[in-house]
Amino acid sequence: MQNYNFPDENGHFGPYGGTFVAETLIEALDELKVMYEQFKEDKDFLKEFHHDLKHFVGRPSPIYFAERLTKKIGGAQIYFKREDLNHTGAHKVNNTVGQALLAKKMGKPRVIAETGAGQHGVATATIAARLGLDCVVYMGSEDVKRQSPNVYRMKLLGAEVVPVESGSKTLKDALNEALRDWVTNVSNTFYIIGTVAGPHPYPMMVRDFNSVVGKESIVQMDELVGKQPDAVIACVGGGSNAMGIFYPYIPFENTRLIGVEAAGHGIETGKHAAPLTANSPVGVLHGNRTYMMQNDEGQIIETHSVSAGLDYPGVGPEHAWLKDTKRAEYVAINDEEALAAFHNLCRTEGIIPALETSHAIAYAEKFARDLSKDKIILVNLSGRGDKDINTVAGMAGIKI
Amino acid sequence: MSRIRKTFDTLKMSNQKALIPFVTAGDPSPEMTIKILHQLVTSGADMIELGIPFSDPMADGPVIQRANERALSKNVGIRKTLEIAKEFRKQNQVTPLILMGYANPIEAIGIDEFLKLCKSSDIDGVITVDYPPEESKAYVEKLKQNDIDAIFLLAPTTEKKRIERIIKQASGFLYYVSLKGVTGAQNIDIEQVKNRVGEIKSLTDLPIGVGFGVRDSETAKNVAKFSDAIVIGSRIIQEIEASNESNMLENISKIIKSIKQVI
Numbered sequence: 001m002q003n004y005n006f007p008d009e010n011g012h013f014g015p016y017g018g019t020f021v022a023e024t025l026i027e028a029l030d031e032l033k034v035m036y037e038q039f040k041e042d043k044d045f046l047k048e049f050h051h052d053l054k055h056f057v058g059r060p061s062p063i064y065f066a067e068r069l070t071k072k073i074g075g076a077q078i079y080f081k082r083e084d085l086n087h088t089g090a091h092k093v094n095n096t097v098g099q100a101l102l103a104k105k106m107g108k109p110r111v112i113a114e115t116g117a118g119q120h121g122v123a124t125a126t127i128a129a130r131l132g133l134d135c136v137v138y139m140g141s142e143d144v145k146r147q148s149p150n151v152y153r154m155k156l157l158g159a160e161v162v163p164v165e166s167g168s169k170t171l172k173d174a175l176n177e178a179l180r181d182w183v184t185n186v187s188n189t190f191y192i193i194g195t196v197a198g199p200h201p202y203p204m205m206v207r208d209f210n211s212v213v214g215k216e217s218i219v220q221m222d223e224l225v226g227k228q229p230d231a232v233i234a235c236v237g238g239g240s241n242a243m244g245i246f247y248p249y250i251p252f253e254n255t256r257l258i259g260v261e262a263a264g265h266g267i268e269t270g271k272h273a274a275p276l277t278a279n280s281p282v283g284v285l286h287g288n289r290t291y292m293m294q295n296d297e298g299q300i301i302e303t304h305s306v307s308a309g310l311d312y313p314g315v316g317p318e319h320a321w322l323k324d325t326k327r328a329e330y331v332a333i334n335d336e337e338a339l340a341a342f343h344n345l346c347r348t349e350g351i352i353p354a355l356e357t358s359h360a361i362a363y364a365e366k367f368a369r370d371l372s373k374d375k376i377i378l379v380n381l382s383g384r385g386d387k388d389i390n391t392v393a394g395m396a397g398i399k400i
Numbered sequence: 401m402s403r404i405r406k407t408f409d410t411l412k413m414s415n416q417k418a419l420i421p422f423v424t425a426g427d428p429s430p431e432m433t434i435k436i437l438h439q440l441v442t443s444g445a446d447m448i449e450l451g452i453p454f455s456d457p458m459a460d461g462p463v464i465q466r467a468n469e470r471a472l473s474k475n476v477g478i479r480k481t482l483e484i485a486k487e488f489r490k491q492n493q494v495t496p497l498i499l500m501g502y503a504n505p506i507e508a509i510g511i512d513e514f515l516k517l518c519k520s521s522d523i524d525g526v527i528t529v530d531y532p533p534e535e536s537k538a539y540v541e542k543l544k545q546n547d548i549d550a551i552f553l554l555a556p557t558t559e560k561k562r563i564e565r566i567i568k569q570a571s572g573f574l575y576y577v578s579l580k581g582v583t584g585a586q587n588i589d590i591e592q593v594k595n596r597v598g599e600i601k602s603l604t605d606l607p608i609g610v611g612f613g614v615r616d617s618e619t620a621k622n623v624a625k626f627s628d629a630i631v632i633g634s635r636i637i638q639e640i641e642a643s644n645e646s647n648m649l650e651n652i653s654k655i656i657k658s659i660k661q662v663i
Contacts, residue, residue: 010534021530023553284502298508
């Protein structure tokens with residue numbers, strides 16, 4: 001994959017991606033495409049972007065050798081890319097800094113976002129406050145209930161949080177509602193999508209802004225270990241943290257890329273959020289074509305995962321393409337395995353990982369066990385788990 | 401000539417404009433939808449837009465979203481929608497039937513299967529909301545081969561060059577979305593719509609229907625002065641929501657008559 005060059009000019013990754021939206025949004029997407037093409041090469045824009053990543057987000061995030069975990073597993077050496085140490089606690093902020101700066105350059109005074117667990121909403125509200133932009137975040141009313149600390153966080157940061165009552169009242173419905181807002185307020189509003197999905201140019205743009213994670217890793221692994229990892233592992237919901245670390249590694253053919261989806265109660269139960277691993281049918285939703293959990297008449301079905309951030313029926317179109325071309329592999333970890341990895345990491349390394357991230361850690365443990373000690377695994381530690389302590393306590397029957 | 405174009409031509413001779421009501425198939429139930437469709441025709445509808453229920457209707461406002469949810473709760477999806485259409489056709493072979501829906505249900509059963517079912521239900525046109533022309537060339541070609549009109553949306557933001565491209569693929573009529581927003585949104589700016597429709601008319605002979613913001617007979621009357629058809633959806637669905645089974649048909653009929661009278 002030395003000459004990997006996707007998407008094409010119409011946003012297609014092989015048969016995936018594209019622009020499947022009502023005519024009412026085409027003009028806004030065309031405008032965004034033109035502006036993004038212009039600013040992604042613009043020296044001043046990039047200077048501002050990297051300035052904020054350094055001074056506001058705290059980049060570069062370190063790479064950390066998980067020595068005790070490695071010893072405990074007794075196989076390959078496990079390293080973490082510490083995105084959990086970013087301002088706001090996850091990789092999500094890399095993308096919101098980029099898109100909000102673009103909004104500012106385009107003269108849009110108002111930004112909107114969808115959020116599931118609330119991490120992308122918080123990251124958007126944060127940068128909106130920093131840049132003085134109005135901010136509205138759409139969140140399924142079920143998620144509003146489940147994630148009340150993040151709802152309050154967004155409000156503290158000056159954002160308006162709109163609970164979405166339609167459909168299944170979760171992330172996909174929040175995305176629908178944000179699209180409806182955008183159609184209505186297109187002249188003054190920039191829609192900051194939080195993952196590598198949506199109509200072109202979003203999957204490409206979100207990937208590009210997050211690819212700072214992979215780019216830093218390549219330099220840091222060389223400095224720290226003197227070679228690149230044998231495998232890079234990241235969790236995949238929509239797939240933004242995984243694309244962020246995978247993308248710069250695509251030309252490194254000796255590095256396996258492994259995406260970890262949420263198996264929920266188990267793939268065989270149907271109650272999961274793993275369209276790639278389950279080989280779900282290909283469909284069209286939220287502006288792009290990709291693998292999609294749906295019934296035989298094309299209705300999107302409800303997903304399940306202990307982690308709200310992975311609880312999405314589709315997956316970014318580039319992951320669909322990387323699966324088909326076999327450049328990346330996709331596996332799934334169930335709720336129970338993820339929770340076990342969560343607790344293990346807390347006690348072994350002194351790091352409370354996000355439940356999303358715990359899926360990647362759980363698979364890394366399994367994977368490392370069968371490898372020799374000279375092999376190296378890099379896990380994208382995409383977010384910290386402070387936001388999840390209520391969920392984890394609740395599952396243990398503890399009220400905090 | 402398609403049944404849709406024929407209807408427009410006939411109306412033109414008597415200086416009338418087409419009234420195109422929209423309902424979602426299966427709302428509030430499959431049996432009621434069939435009764436509603438016949439009632440719409442009796443009360444003055446010239447064509448009918450029948451919505452294919454979808455779990456994620458992104459271009460629709462809250463009223464039509466709820467209609468989709470009610471239909472889905474009665475297990476009405478794309479296949480059942482076409483059965484409803486077929487049932488309607490047993491008694492009515494005259495009124496053009498236009499399906500409006502999203503791409504995913506169509507792709508899920510397969511485009512060829514969809515076309516086969518459309519033919520067997522004698523469907524006249526299809527609006528596929530999230531298939532812009534760039535992503536649907538092969539599909540539109542197949543619709544045409546089956547003598548089904550491919551009806552496209554034009555938005556207030558659609559540029560002239562793009563309108564020209566869309567016109568090349570479109571047939572039946574063009575559906576002008578009268579405002580920036582979702583279906584059933586606030587009232588529209590008549591002057592603005594008039595200018596845009598005039599602009600589109602200078603580029604094509606296709607009839608222009610206007611929808612998304614037409615909520616009352618006053619608006620319909622004004623819009624009909626410069627367009628060829630009025631599409632009215634959310635307003636009818638509100639009537640379905642507010643009625644019970646015994647007065648639903650009567651209430652829908654009142655709305656349709658009041659609008660048909662003035663256009």
